[in-house]
Amino acid sequence: MSTLPRPPKAATESSPARRPSPRRAGGRGAHKGLLFVLPFLLGFLATYVVPIGYAFSQSLHEKKSTGLGFGPTRTVYSGFANFASVLADGNFWASMTRTLLFGAAQITVMLGISLTLALLLDGVAARAVRFFRAGLLVPYVVPTVVSALMWLFLYSPTGSPLHDMLARADLDFDFFGGLNTYLALGNLLTWQGIGFNMILISASLQALPRELYEAARIDGAREWRIAWSIKIPNITGILVLTGMFSLIGRLQLFTEPLLLRQIAPESINTDFTPMxxxxxxxxxxxxxxxxxxxxLVLAVATGILAFVFYRVTNRKMS
Structure with a gap:
């Protein structure tokens, strides 16, 4: 009986030279990953790294006049003299302290209202939830300048419907001056931020397992007890995150007080906030x-305060 010839070994077994090496495969993956993040890296360099580097370069110089101060000015290298002056600037640190104290009160009220609304919406039907969410999110969608101008008109002593309503009730109320200035600004910022923070908190509540609520109801717990003992303790992470973001935003507060200054220059001065x-x-x-x-000092101080706030609140709530 004749036997069939065996095929050559090269035809049945793959040659080791043809197999892609792990090093080449890893290199290709790294190149693809780099190309994928390249647009972000370019944007990050152009909008963050380069401006920060330029600001640092500018901060190491100062302008000095030649002669007796009447000649032309020239920019000279001064090292860290500007930073030393900033650290000793009472007006700058007074504005920082003022903003922090104001933000501590305003953020607490804003997050409290956002949490209350999110808890109320968590027990409403899905269709109603979508409607109320869209309505509460409208103030956040409105551009900052537009909303500030709108409230500027409402606070204005001439032509404001709020002043007309108060006048008909024989009430004379000034929205600016002393504590009222902070109340007026806080009302504007709270109106802007309630919807956005409510959406974040509501999303965290929706992610909680509903079995926890059912077990609590079987044990006889009421809705307020479920909210206090189950819902809030399980969303502390998002509360800390929204608080940290709000703190950063308050330290960068600029547009709203700048526009409100148009009708209350005696209450909101030029160094009302660090910005x-x-x-x-x-x-x-x-x-x-x-x-x-x-x-740069403000950026470093904001980063340190946000880090400390995050660590302290996380430790207390864990």
Missing amino acids: MEIFDKAFKAGNYQYAAAES
Whole structure:
């Protein structure tokens, strides 16, 4: 009986040389990943790294006049002299303290209202929830300048419907001056931020397992007890996150008080917030180098405060 010839070994077994090496495969994956994140890296460099580097370069210089102060000014290297001046600037740190104290009260009220609304919507039918969510999110969708101008008109002593309503009730109320200034600004910021924070908190509530609520109801717990003992303890992470974001936003507060200053210049001065102080130094006094140093100090202080807030609140709620 004749036997069939065996096929050559090269035809049945793959050659080791043809197999892609793990090193080449890993290199291709790394190149693809780099190309995937390249647009973000370019945007991050162009909008964050380069401006920060330029601001740091500006902060190391200062302008000095030649002669007896009547000659032309020239920019000279001054090292960290601007940073030393900022650290000793009482107006800058007073504006920082004022903003922090104001933010502590306003953020607490805003997040409290957002949490209450989210808890109320968590027990409503799905169709009604979508309707109320869209309505409460409208103030956040409105651009900051537009909403500030709208409330500027409502607070204005001339032509404001709020003043007309108060006048008909024989009430004379000034929205600015002393504590009323902070109440007016806080009302504007709370109106802007309630919807966005409510959406984040509501999404966290929707992610909780419903079996927890059913077990609590079987044990006889009422809705307020379920909210206090089950819902709130399980969404502390999002509460800390929204609080940290709100704290960063308050330290960068600029547009709203700048526009409200148009009708209350005696209540909201040029250094009411750190950002207003930086703006005044840069574009009114023309001291860009000092303003650059102030902006970098503000950025570092904001990062430190946000980190401390996150660690402390996380430790207390864990």
